[in-house]
Amino acid sequence: MTGGRTGGPAGDGTGVGGGRLGAVRAAMAEAGVDALVLRPSPDFRFLGGTGQGFLVVTPAACEETDDPGLIVPAGARRVGVDPEMRVRELFGLSLEAELVPATAVLAPLRLRKEPDEVGAVARAALAADAVLAGVRELAWFGATERAMARRLAALLLESGCEEILSVRVAAGEHTARPAHRPGERVINPGDALLVSLCGRWEGHCAEVARVFAVAEPPEDFEAMHSVVLAAHAAAQRSVRPGVPASQVAAAVREVIDGSGYGRFAAPQAGRGVGRGHREGPWLRAGDDTPLEAGMTLCVEPAIYVPELFGARVADVVVCGPGGASPLHPGMVPVTLWVLDR
Incomplete structure (x- = not known):
C-alpha cells in the first residue's frame, strides 16, 4: 500500500453488513472504546478486511488504510488494537490514546457463527x-x-x-x-x-x-x-x-x-x-x-x-x-x- 485511505465507508470498502457493524459499534460504546485498529488477522477478516494494511472502525467510519491516524478521531481516548499487532506496528500507530486489546470488543461477537x-x-x-x-x-x-x-x-x-x-x-x-x-x-x-x-x-x-x-x-x-x-x-x-x-x-x-x-x-x-x-x-x-x-x-x-x-x-x-x-x-x-x- 502506498496511499492513505484504501477503503470506502462502512458497508462499502469492507463489505460488512450493517447488522454486524452495528453490533461492533454498540460493543465499542459499552467498552468505552473510541476506535478499533486491526491488522490482517481473524478479527480483521471478521469485519471484512481484505488487504494488507489496517482496518479502522470508528462510530462514523469503517475503512482500510495504511495510515490509521488519518481515520482515528483526533480526540480518541481509548483505541482497541488487534491482538496480533506486531510491536513495530504498535509503535508506528503514533496515536495519543490508551491502547487496549480489541479482543474484549470482538471476541464475544465471534462466538456464534452465521x-x-x-x-x-x-x-x-x-x-x-x-x-x-x-x-x-x-x-x-x-x-x-x-x-x-x-x-x-x-x-x-x-x-x-x-x-x-x-x-x-x-x-x-x-x-x-x-x-x-x-x-x-x-x-x-x-x-x-x-x-x-x-x-x-x-x-x-x-x-x-x-x-x-x-x-x-x-x-x-x-x-x-x-x-x-x-x-x-x-x-x-x-x-x-x-x-x-x-x-x-x-x-x-x-x-x-x-x-x-x-x-x-x-x-x-x-x-x-x-x-x-x-x-x-x-x-x-x-x-x-x-x-x-x-x-x-x-x-x-x-x-x-x-x-x-x-x-x-x-x-x-x-x-x-x-x-x-x-x-x-x-x-x-x-x-x-x-x-x-
Whole structure:
C-alpha cells in the first residue's frame, strides 16, 4: 500500500453488513472504546478486511488504510488494537490514546457463527477428515514424522484448503507431548501414532485428530484410547444450548477420572473454532460461557502419559437447538485403527 485511505465507508470498502457493524459499534460504546485498529488477522477478516494494511472502525467510519491516524478521531481516548499487532506496528500507530486489546470488543461477537460461516468451517473439517480417511493407504513403516507431515500437508492442500495451519505427526513416546513438532524420529511397528490436521477454507478453520497403532498397539494403549473415545462421546452428549462450556469439560473429566487416568488428562476438552483455529468458548474449568446454537467447537479430549504415549481425538461439531451435530462424516471410529504398512 502506498496511499492513505484504501477503503470506502462502512458497508462499502469492507463489505460488512450493517447488522454486524452495528453490533461492533454498540460493543465499542459499552467498552468505552473510541476506535478499533486491526491488522490482517481473524478479527480483521471478521469485519471484512481484505488487504494488507489496517482496518479502522470508528462510530462514523469503517475503512482500510495504511495510515490509521488519518481515520482515528483526533480526540480518541481509548483505541482497541488487534491482538496480533506486531510491536513495530504498535509503535508506528503514533496515536495519543490508551491502547487496549480489541479482543474484549470482538471476541464475544465471534462466538456464534452465521450459517455461511458454519458452512466454511464444515468444508475445512471435511478436507481434514478426507485426508485422515486415507491415512491407512500411506506407507508409514520406516518413514520419519517430518516426511509424513509433509505428505499430509500436501494432501490437505490438494483437498482444496487455502492454507495449512498445523500438521502434527507424533510417534511412540512423542504422542505424550501435547506441543510436539514432527521431527526425524522413524516410525516403527509397535508405535502409537497421533495425527492432527488443521487447515483454512474460505477464511475459516477446523482441526481433526486421530490416533493409530502401527502394526500392533503398545501394551495398555488400546485401553487408554478407549477412555479417550468415551470422554469424546460424553463431551458431544453435553454440548447443547444453555450449557456452560465448563460443564462439557466436567463431563470429560468425569470419564477420565473414573478410568484412573485423571492425573494425565489434558486440562482442556476443546475450544471454539472459526476464523481463528483457537477461539472461545473454551471447554475447560473456569469458562462458564453458555453455549449457543451456531457455535462451532473442536471437541478434543486427550490423555498424555509422560515418556510412554498419549491419545487425542479431535472433531468439529456445531451446537444446534437439539445438541451437537458433526460437521464431517468420519466421526470417531469405535475401535483403534491399526496401520499395516
